[in-house]
Amino acid sequence: PRILCHAPSPRSMNLLRSSLFENRRTLALAAPITAGFLGQMLMGWADTIMVGRVSVVPLAACAFANTVIAVPLVFGFGVLSSVSVRASIAHGGGHARLAGEALRAGLFLAGFLGIAIAAGIHAGVPLLPLLGQKPEVNASCVTFLILCGWSILPVFLTTAAKNFSEALSRPWMPFWIVLAGVLLNILLNWILIYGNLGAPALGLDGAGLATLIARVLVMVALFFYIFLAPRLSGSLPLRWFGSGLVAQLRHLLVLGLPAGGLHLFEVTGFAIGSLMMGWISIDALAAHQVAMTCVATSFMIPLGLSQAMSVRVGQARGARDFARLLPIVAGGMGMALAVMIGAAALFVLAGPRIAGWFIASPSVTALAAQLLLIAGVFQIFDGLQVVASGTLRGFEDTRLPMIIGAVAYWAVALPISWVCAFRLGIGAPGIWLGFLVGLGVAATALLGRVVFRLRRAQ
Numbered sequence: 001p002r003i004l005c006h007a008p009s010p011r012s013m014n015l016l017r018s019s020l021f022e023n024r025r026t027l028a029l030a031a032p033i034t035a036g037f038l039g040q041m042l043m044g045w046a047d048t049i050m051v052g053r054v055s056v057v058p059l060a061a062c063a064f065a066n067t068v069i070a071v072p073l074v075f076g077f078g079v080l081s082s083v084s085v086r087a088s089i090a091h092g093g094g095h096a097r098l099a100g101e102a103l104r105a106g107l108f109l110a111g112f113l114g115i116a117i118a119a120g121i122h123a124g125v126p127l128l129p130l131l132g133q134k135p136e137v138n139a140s141c142v143t144f145l146i147l148c149g150w151s152i153l154p155v156f157l158t159t160a161a162k163n164f165s166e167a168l169s170r171p172w173m174p175f176w177i178v179l180a181g182v183l184l185n186i187l188l189n190w191i192l193i194y195g196n197l198g199a200p201a202l203g204l205d206g207a208g209l210a211t212l213i214a215r216v217l218v219m220v221a222l223f224f225y226i227f228l229a230p231r232l233s234g235s236l237p238l239r240w241f242g243s244g245l246v247a248q249l250r251h252l253l254v255l256g257l258p259a260g261g262l263h264l265f266e267v268t269g270f271a272i273g274s275l276m277m278g279w280i281s282i283d284a285l286a287a288h289q290v291a292m293t294c295v296a297t298s299f300m301i302p303l304g305l306s307q308a309m310s311v312r313v314g315q316a317r318g319a320r321d322f323a324r325l326l327p328i329v330a331g332g333m334g335m336a337l338a339v340m341i342g343a344a345a346l347f348v349l350a351g352p353r354i355a356g357w358f359i360a361s362p363s364v365t366a367l368a369a370q371l372l373l374i375a376g377v378f379q380i381f382d383g384l385q386v387v388a389s390g391t392l393r394g395f396e397d398t399r400l401p402m403i404i405g406a407v408a409y410w411a412v413a414l415p416i417s418w419v420c421a422f423r424l425g426i427g428a429p430g431i432w433l434g435f436l437v438g439l440g441v442a443a444t445a446l447l448g449r450v451v452f453r454l455r456r457a458q
Contacts, residue, residue: 018327019334026308026332032175033166034304038297039175039182046186047207048293050193052286052359058204059359060282061140063289064133067274069148070267072117073155078263080110080159081310082256085393086248087167088311091235092318099168100237103226105248106160109256114153121149133278137285140204147208154219161219161226167311168235173225181218185210258398262389262405269409269438273417273431280421284428287367290358291432295375295382298343302336302383306390313394322457329391329454333384333447340383344376351376367428374432381439388446395453404445413438 052059083106090098125146128138162174188210195201202209226232270292277288309332316324347354351372355365392401417434420426426433 015327015330018324019331022312022324022327023331023335026305026312026328026335029166029169029171029311030304030308032171033307034301036162036171036175036178037300037304039178046182046189047211048289049358050189051204051207052290054193054203056282056286056359056361056364057136058140059289060134060278060285061137061204062144062207063274063285063292064131064137064278065141065145065148066289067271068128068131068145069121069152071264071271072121073152074267075260075264076110076113076117076152076156077159078260079113079253079256080106080156080163081259081307081393082106082252083160084163084167084307084310085255085314085396086251087164088314088394089318089396091168092315093320095318096235097238099164099235101244101248102167102252103160103164103235104237104240105245105252106164107157108245109249109252110156110160111153114156118150118152121152122146131275131278133275133285134282137278137282143205144208147205147212151212151215154215158215158219158222161222163307165226165232166307167314168232169311169315170229170231173229174222177218177221177225180221181214184217185214188213255393255396255398258402259389259393261402262398265402265405265409266442269413270435272414273435276417276421276431277428280428283361283364283367286359286361286364287355287371287428288431290355290364290368291371291375293358294347294354294372295379298340298346298379299382299386301339301343302386305332305336305339306386308332308390309387310390310393313391317394317457325457326454329450332387332391336383336387337380340380343379343383347372347376347379370429371432374429374436378432378436378439381436381443385439385443385446388443388450391450392446392453395457397449397453400449401446404442404449408438408442408445412441 047062048059051062083102086102087099090096090102125142128142128145129135162178165171165174189207191197191199192202192206192210193204194206199206227236274285274288274292277285309328312328312332313325316322316328351369352365355368355372358368359365389401392398413434415434416437417431420430420433421428422430424430
């Protein structure tokens with residue numbers, strides 16, 4: 001029989017060539033952003049590994065405190081992503097000072113959010129027993145929680161300035177500053193956790209103090225760059241106080257609050273999953289912390305792509321160059337899919353060895369390896385959904401994605417996690433099965449919304 005070979009159509013070949021061309025530009029922006037995110041994750045790795053060498057209880061306390069902090073922290077990141085979107089659209093349209101207005105409003109917004117959240121965490125310490133953790137975990141995490149809570153203020157101010165610089169396609173200096181902060185954090189951990197160089201051995205509390213100091217110094221260094229760099233001077237606001245600030249704040253909130261809501265639903269879903277782990281046992285919570293640290297590290301790659309996609313889509317829309325949108329989006333989605341398949345293979349093939357890096361407890365290591373098997377699958381959905389949500393931010397489309405997040409993480413993932421873990425008796429792996437289903441729903445719905453937006457833009 002004859003074998004019919006169908007050559008690719010000229011249209012598909014043009015899309016492939018255009019996507020590959022746009023991928024180079026996306027990677028040029030995404031590489032330092034991703035490296036910066038990975039640098040931040042190294043702080044988490046350092047805290048987890050170095051605290052884990054003390055004992056299981058401090059590691060579980062670290063996991064619990066980070067779970068509490070992650071909820072408002074990630075919400076703030078979502079809100080402040082509006083700085084990147086507004087500045088990138090202004091930059092793409094050639095309106096430099098309007099990009100500076102996004103920075104001005106973003107810094108005010110970051111300061112307000114940081115102070116409010118830090119004060120709320122500090123005031124809420126007496127309520128920790130209501131979250132159902134073991135008494136020794138609650139007692140161990142208090143000082144660490146307070147110190148890391150107040151470090152949210154410099155983190156948010158750094159984020160607003162970093163988003164502004166990246167929106168203007170200047171991502172490398174923020175990366176180097178963040179990397180220096182990571183190395184400083186590791187050094188301070190070594191000194192303050194274990195009591196080296198004559199310092200007292202503070203254990204978990206030393207990790208919290210190291211994090212606060214490093215984050216303040218990163219903020220100061222980044223501010224020096226933003227305000228003194230000649231290439232950014234033409235985009236800084238002409239005045240920091242006065243007319244126009246309230247209007248810009250309103251623009252950021254209209255875009256940023258739903259984006260923060262999407263992040264909030266996702267992170268609270270995972271946070272409640274962490275609390276469920278604590279209901280099972282301290283070993284389960286410690287294994288969850290180990291596995292989440294691994295998953296969050298590989299997640300930084302599509303997260304960096306997501307931020308780059310938001311900027312690139314915003315710049316293309318600001319320049320009214322709509323023909324580039326499809327190649328930008330298709331190329332970004334393809335890169336995210338390839339990276340997460342690689343991460344999935346790594347977790348499936350080397351899960352036990354990776355888990356053993358963190359803690360010497362055989363029971364915790366074995367359970368973490370089981371969780372990494374499930375993570376190998378949901379990593380693929382997680383990468384696609386975060387790149388899709390970043391793309392939609394570039395379209396200034398954040399309200400429907402927030403609703404999708406509410407359904408996927410609260411109405412789907414959490415009930416399935418609870419039923420699998422406690423009703424079906426699967427335990428800790430059952431909680432992660434719920435994550436898997438919820439992320440699959442989110443990825444499917446958000447990708448459908450991206451397709452809708454692309455068709456409307458043509």
